[in-house]
Amino acid sequence: MTCPVLCGKHSVGIANVKKEIRFAIWAVTPATVAVVLLSIACFSLLFYLCFLSLPSGVSWSERQFVGFQNFTRVFSRPETLQSLFLSFAYPIIVTVGALLVGFCVALIVVNRSPRLKPIFVAAIIVPQVIPMLAAGVMWKLIFNTEFGVLNYFLANLFQVRINWLGAASPALFAVILVDIWRSSGFMGLVCLAAMEALPKELFEAASIDGANFLQQIRHIMLPLLFPVILMACILQLVASLHAFDHIFIMTTGGPGSATSLLSLAAYRIGIARGMLGEGSVYALILSILALIVSYGPIRLLRRQFK
Amino acid sequence: MKIQKLFSSMALVFLCIGVFVWYLFPVYYTVATSLKPRVYVYDPSKWIFTPSLDGYKAALSTGVLSRMGISMVVAGVTTVSSLFIGSLAAYAIARFRFPFRMTVLTLFIMVRYIPPISLIFPLLIISKILHLFDTVWILIMAYHLLAITFTVLMMSGFFKSIPESLEEAAMLDGCSRLGAFLHITLPVAAGGLFATTVFVFIYAWSEFTYAMFLTAFQARTWPTTLSRFMGIRGVEWGPLTATTTMGILPVLLLTLVVRRYIIQGLTFGLLEVEK
Numbered sequence: 001m002t003c004p005v006l007c008g009k010h011s012v013g014i015a016n017v018k019k020e021i022r023f024a025i026w027a028v029t030p031a032t033v034a035v036v037l038l039s040i041a042c043f044s045l046l047f048y049l050c051f052l053s054l055p056s057g058v059s060w061s062e063r064q065f066v067g068f069q070n071f072t073r074v075f076s077r078p079e080t081l082q083s084l085f086l087s088f089a090y091p092i093i094v095t096v097g098a099l100l101v102g103f104c105v106a107l108i109v110v111n112r113s114p115r116l117k118p119i120f121v122a123a124i125i126v127p128q129v130i131p132m133l134a135a136g137v138m139w140k141l142i143f144n145t146e147f148g149v150l151n152y153f154l155a156n157l158f159q160v161r162i163n164w165l166g167a168a169s170p171a172l173f174a175v176i177l178v179d180i181w182r183s184s185g186f187m188g189l190v191c192l193a194a195m196e197a198l199p200k201e202l203f204e205a206a207s208i209d210g211a212n213f214l215q216q217i218r219h220i221m222l223p224l225l226f227p228v229i230l231m232a233c234i235l236q237l238v239a240s241l242h243a244f245d246h247i248f249i250m251t252t253g254g255p256g257s258a259t260s261l262l263s264l265a266a267y268r269i270g271i272a273r274g275m276l277g278e279g280s281v282y283a284l285i286l287s288i289l290a291l292i293v294s295y296g297p298i299r300l301l302r303r304q305f306k
Numbered sequence: 307m308k309i310q311k312l313f314s315s316m317a318l319v320f321l322c323i324g325v326f327v328w329y330l331f332p333v334y335y336t337v338a339t340s341l342k343p344r345v346y347v348y349d350p351s352k353w354i355f356t357p358s359l360d361g362y363k364a365a366l367s368t369g370v371l372s373r374m375g376i377s378m379v380v381a382g383v384t385t386v387s388s389l390f391i392g393s394l395a396a397y398a399i400a401r402f403r404f405p406f407r408m409t410v411l412t413l414f415i416m417v418r419y420i421p422p423i424s425l426i427f428p429l430l431i432i433s434k435i436l437h438l439f440d441t442v443w444i445l446i447m448a449y450h451l452l453a454i455t456f457t458v459l460m461m462s463g464f465f466k467s468i469p470e471s472l473e474e475a476a477m478l479d480g481c482s483r484l485g486a487f488l489h490i491t492l493p494v495a496a497g498g499l500f501a502t503t504v505f506v507f508i509y510a511w512s513e514f515t516y517a518m519f520l521t522a523f524q525a526r527t528w529p530t531t532l533s534r535f536m537g538i539r540g541v542e543w544g545p546l547t548a549t550t551t552m553g554i555l556p557v558l559l560l561t562l563v564v565r566r567y568i569i570q571g572l573t574f575g576l577l578e579v580e581k
Contacts, residue, residue, distance in 0.1 A: 023483045024402035031395035031454050032410050038451050039417045045428035060435055101328075108321050120322075123329045125568055129561040130333065131512035133529050134550045138332040141339060141543060149335060152350035185329065186572055193569060235573055242421045245514045249533060263423040271519060276427055283424040294419035298412050301459075305399070305411060305466075 046287070049280035070277040079257040079265065083282070087262040087289065090176065091240035095233050097180040102187025103229075107217070109188070110195045121189070128185040136246030139178045140165065143250070165251050168258035175247045175259050183236055194228040195221065234296035241290050262286040333554075340547035347544050361544035362552075370531055370549050377527040380442050381510035384449040389503055392457025397487055399458065400465035411462075414455040422515040425451075433520055440522045448516045453506045460505070460570065464498030465491060501567035504560045512557060528553050 053066045074080055109120040127135065142150050143164035151161050164170045198221065206216050244263040247253065253260035253268050260268060262282050270279015339347060343358040399407060429448055433439040438447070472494065473486040481489065492499065514529040521530065528549065535546040561568070 020402065020483060021404055024398040024404045027394040027398040028404070028410065029395075031391045031458055032413075034391065034450060035414065035417055035454055038447070039413075039420070041432065042425045042428040045431055046424060049427055049431070060431055105325050105328075108318075108325055112322070120325065122562070122565065123326050125561060125565055126329055126333060126558065128568065128572065129508065129557055130554055131514065131529065131557070133512070133514040133532060134336075134554050135332070137532055137546060137550050138336045140541075141336060141547065142332060147348045147350050149350040181328070181332070189569055189572075232573075238419050241419075242423075244421070244423050248514075249536070263421055266423050266426075270427060276430075280427045283421075283427055286421050287424040290419050290421050290424075291416060294416055297419065298415050301411060301415055302408060305408065305462075 043287075046280055046284055049277060050284055052277050052280075054276045066277065070281050074269075074278050074281045079260060080282075082257060083260050083262045083265040084285070086172075086260065087241065087286065090179075090243060090261055091237045091293075093176055094179045094183055094240040094243075095236045097176070098183035098187045098236060099229065099233060101180060101184035102189075103191050105184065105188040106191035106195055109192055121192070124185045124188045124192075126185070127182045128189070130182070132182065132243075132245040133249055135178055135182055136249035139174065139181070139246070140250045143174050166255055168255060171251050171255060171259050175243075175250055178246050178250070179240060179243055183240065186236065187232060190228060190232040191225065194225050198224055231300060234300070238290065238293045238297060241286075241293060262289070336547050337551050339543060340551045342544070344544055361546075361548035364542070365545035365548040365552070368531070368534075368545065370528060370545075370552065373526055373528040373531050374552070376442060376525060377511055377529075380445050380449065380525075380527060381507050383442075383446050384453050384510040385503055385507045387446075388450050388453035388457055388506060389499070392454045393461045393492075393499065393502075395454075396458045396461035397465050397491065400462040401470070414458050417451060418455045418459065422452075422513075426515065426519050429516065429520055439520065440524045442525045444520050445513075445516060445525060445527070448520065449510045449513060453510065456506060456509070457502055460502045461495070461498065463570065464495045464502075468494050498567065498570075501564040501571060504564045505567075505571045508557050508560060512553065 050070055051065060051067060053064045053069070054060070054062065105124065109117060109124070112120060130138075142148050145151060145161065145163050145166060148164065150164070154160050154162065162170055164174050202220055202224075203216055206220055211219065242263070243261060244267070247259050247261065247264055248267065251259045252272075253264035257265070257268075262285055266279045266282035266286065269282060270276050340361045341357040341359075342352065342355055342361070344360040346352040346355050347361070395410075398404070399411060425448070429444065430439075433441075433444040436444075438444040468491055472490050473481075473483075476486040476490045477483065512529055513527075517527040518530050518533065521527070531549055532546060532553075535542045535549070564571070
């Protein structure tokens with residue numbers, strides 16, 4: 001018989017259904033209560049903070065309600081618009097870049113011998129699991145102007161030295177590159193797994209019909225991989241929106257505000273300059289942005305648990 | 307024809323080497339710099355040198371090990387407790403249709419995607435009010451938010467893939483639902499459970515944003531020490547790279563153990579890629 005409450009077919013009697021539901025609710029409560037309590041407390045407090053001014057550091061007892069003053073101040077700052085733009089552009093650039101690099105890497109790796117492949121996969125995994133902060137340290141060492149290894153090669157090969165983290169556009173390029181480095185691992189793994197799942201006969205048939213390598217990719221592989229790639233891009237977009245650690249350690253949002261995404265702006269205004277209320281406005285904008293983008297993963301999840 | 311073939315296979319070799327360089331060079335270069343004698347740290351032309359432990363000695367003298375001890379405590383407590391709470395909830399979500407099931411799931415994934423920097427400000431206030439600022443407890447509390455949601459999302463995928471008939475058989479033989487969960491389902495899902503444990507541990511071990519702004523002195527974890535080596539007097543690359551190496555070494559080793567689950571860990575099974 002099929003029980004209306006439990007998933008799928010069940011041989012447990014109806015008499016037990018009540019007991020089962022009680023177990024389910026009992027099991028799900030601690031996690032839900034913990035997450036709900038903490039997130040609602042944090043969110044309502046964040047919202048409240050946007051309307052407050054905390055004069056000396058974060059002394060809660062000296063708070064003052066200032067209405068929309070924080071909002072008007074934030075939006076009268078010229079950097080705010082730039083931060084908003086960066087927070088939109090950064091995830092998109094990172095996702096596209098990571099997809100291109102990851103796809104090419106997957107193409108290179110997919111047809112290697114089964115003995116070599118695990119070594120490749122291990123290498124691709126490495127940037128994914130290295131903490132973003134440590135990645136920032138590693139690349140800061142490479143991008144160093146005076147003794148960085150990148151400038152060392154550039155100076156020897158082309159006689160140029162670039163002030164990577166001290167000038168606006170190179171710094172932006174550098175922090176984006178670090179994220180692409182990391183995310184291309186994720187994209188590469190996903191593309192690789194999806195490519196391996198494709199039936200080989202398709203490509204054999206195509207090559208017998210005279211399709212060359214590029215045509216096979218364009219007309220067979222890409223259409224078949226499209227759904228997976230799309231979902232991976234959605235997940236990557238949301239993840240890149242969180243970028244903070246590596247930018248913090250590499251440039252702290254500078255020079256000027258060249259790499260100051262909303263997350264960095266929240267830190268610079270809210271913590272470094274101690275204006276908690278205004279920082280909270282940036283944080284609120286960022287979370288609203290994240291909630292909008294998380295609609296993608298939510299739809300994926302709902303489809304899976306239907 | 308023969309030359310063309312040789313040419314293309316050489317191009318392939320170069321591409322393969324390129325893949326390794328792209329992914330591994332930053333890691334290699336950091337580890338190599340950490341092993342350079344102090345005089346060579348600022349010299350990129352030095353590729354071959356006798357390794358020295360100068361950087362490590364300098365790092366250890368600043369008390370990095372005790373910071374790692376704190377990280378270990380925070381990560382350990384977070385992992386154990388969120389794994390327990392989270393996998394119970396994951397089991398219920400995977401097996402039963404109870405009221406608000408989808409709402410709970412949606413909420414979990416929304417919380418999963420809130421940027422940590424946004425929660426810094428309210429957590430800072432909460433920590434001051436509850437007098438938890440600069441203690442491990444505020445960190446453990448903050449990490450639970452993500453650790454629990456991650457565990458629920460990841461483990462419910464694993465539990466869903468285990469056939470229910472296994473539990474039914476046990477329950478017909480007189481096992482309770484909890485007994486069936488503990489004795490049948492959990493052991494079958496052991497691989498996934500272990501992978502989840504490792505991912506949660508890695509997260510709590512290397513988390514930076516909360517640790518940086520919710521602690522000041524007492525409860526600093528090892529990632530925060532990295533920014534300390536970037537003082538006003540310039541960056542002390544020797545100890546900095548040494549600390550980085552010590553910090554990522556356990557991460558890399560643990561990842562090697564659970565590499566089969568890495569895609570699931572990154573997407574919590576949201577992507578259905580057959581493997």
